[in-house]
Amino acid sequence: MIDVLVIGGGNAALCAALMAREAGASVLLLEAAPREWRGGNSQHTRNLRCMHDAPQDVLVDAYPEEEFWQDLLKVTKGVTDEKLARLVIRESSTCRGWMRKHGVNFQPSLSGTLHLSRTNAFFMGGGKALVNAYYRSAEELGVQIRYEAPVDRLELEGGRFVAAHCKGERIAAKACVLAAGGFESNREWLREAWGRNELGEWPADNFLIRGTRFNQGVLIKYMMEAGADIIGDPSQSHCVAIDARAPLYDGGICTRVDCVSLGVMLNQAGLRFYDEGEDFWPKRYAIWGRLVAQQAGQIGYCIIDSKAIGRFMPPVFPGEKADTLPELAAKLGLPVATFMQTVSDFNAACRVGDFDHTVLDDCHTEGLAPPKTHWARPIDTAPFYGYALRPGITFTYLGLKTNDQAAVHFGGEPSGNLFVAGEMMAGNVLGQGYTAGVGMSIGTAFGRIAGTQAAAAALKQEERIHAAA
Known part of the structure; x- marks a missing residue:
């Protein structure tokens, strides 16, 4: 019998498998995807949010625990477990040496991401390189890996894991780590979670899946039915406004359009609907998917002028370009008169001070609803650009309630094995909102804890077996 079974193939699962193996346990990892698509959403990541009290290699200045906590508190609006959140924050300060040992390299922030140089450590080669490094290390350490191995159900006994069923095979283990992701690729479940809006639309029908197509939420659903304690709102997720031309699945980072804070966002009626300059983009980019989802047709339009060019990471897909604003509105299919009135009102309301996109500057609007709090400059310099955006779901927040030992709970009691x-428990820390890199912080912290605890649980069972013999 295997000591530790890890179900999932992304960052959290790999961290668990590596830690369990390092602790001396035999480990089998089951990845639902084929080898070429291994890694879940982790293959699309690029950085890890890290606490640090002084400059460290690729990280500048300091990012202390309390500031990290306040950043998380701000985006979640308090819908978070402080004990577990602070555990993640502290773990983020100590994991990079271990990551390097397993082949993960880091690089300084590149142009367009310099605002993250203090808070986030970037992976050399991005998430795909991280995933590949972990798989190489796991194979070298003797972790058994199976691809195209989806688990459809578990055997549980009194809150304890007994076995998993994968493609008709029963796989028993002394302990198990669930790290199989959310349900973002399950369209029916997204429909159920979001329901119909007041226009009679199913918003979820217009969602793009920024992450992996393999996260169907099968094991979350199974655990709900098995009586596991659940946490999180099924409609909450890491939901980004991405290019409307992005692929249905696996668009990843490159589908993002990062110029929202430099211009205005309009709905299909040609009206603004939220403060584009509320806070720094890394703290606010993940609210825009939900905001766009709440608009008719689940579509929004980011409008900038040439003054914004060069101040954000260029998107993969070029936007619509026009020499006049009416021409741009027509190209985007927006009502020209309303579009022009909205932009005119915005331009008139701008109070331009010292523009600086790297700080919360004093460029703002007055007498305008909604306001633009920072980086407000008139859209008046041709050529003009427009990007159609749709909600892009990265991962969902509904998951299993846990504790600082990463144990699954049944009726308030932690399982022993x-x-x-990862995403299956991220809702404990992320009740809503997001800030760049924190998903990898959660997955790394709890993956390492879960692997350590699973190995210890397997050892205890082995000791009990020997004692009974």
Whole structure:
């Protein structure tokens, strides 16, 4: 019998498998995707949010625990477990040496991401390189890996894991780590979670899946039915406004359009609907998917002028370009008169001070609803650009309630040998909102904890077996 079974193939699962193996346990990892698509959403990531009290290699200045906590508190609006959140924050300060040992390299922030140079450590080669490094290390350490191995159900007994069923095979293990992701690729479940809006639309029908197509939420659903304690709102997720031309699945980072804070966002009626300059983009980019989802047709339009060019990471898909604003409105299919009135009102309301996109500057609007709090400059310099955006779901927040030992709970009681990590428990820390890189912080912290605890649980069972013999 295997000591530790890890179900999932992304960052959290790999961290768990590596830690369990390092602790001396035999480990089998089941990845639902084929080898070429291994890694879940982790293959699309690029950085890890890290606490640090002084400059460290690729990280500048300091990013202390309390500031990290306040940043998280701000985006979640308090819908978070402080104990578990602070555990993640502290773990983020100590994991990079271990990551390097397993082949992960880091690089300084590139142009367009310099605002993250203090808070986030970037992976050399991005998430795909990180995933590949972990798989190489796991194979070298003797972790058994199976691809195209989806688990459809578990055997549980009194809150304890007994076995998993994968393609008709029963796989028993002394302990198990669940790290199989959310349900973002399950369109029916997204429909159920979001329901119909007041226009009778199913918003979820217009969502693009920024992450992996393999996260169907099968094991979350199974655990709900098995009586596991659940946490999170099924409609909450890491939801980004991405290019409307992005692929249905696996668009990843490159589908993002990062110029929202430099211009205005309009709905299909040609009206603004939220403060584009509320806060720094890394703290606010993940609210825009939900905001766009709440608009008719689940579509929004980012409008900038040439003054914004060069101040954000260029998107992969070029936007619509025009020499006049009426021409741009027509190209985007927006009502020209309303579009022009909206932009005119915005331009007239701008109070331009010292523009600086790297700080919360004093360029703002007055007498305009909604306001633009920072970086407000008239849209008046041709050529003009427009990007159609749709909600892009990266991962969902509904998951399993856990504790600082990463144990799955049943009726408030922690399981002795069933643990959870990554997106399947992220809702404990992320009740809503997001800030760049924190998903990888959660997955790394709880993956490492879950792997350690699973190995210890397997060892205890082995000791009990020997004692009974």
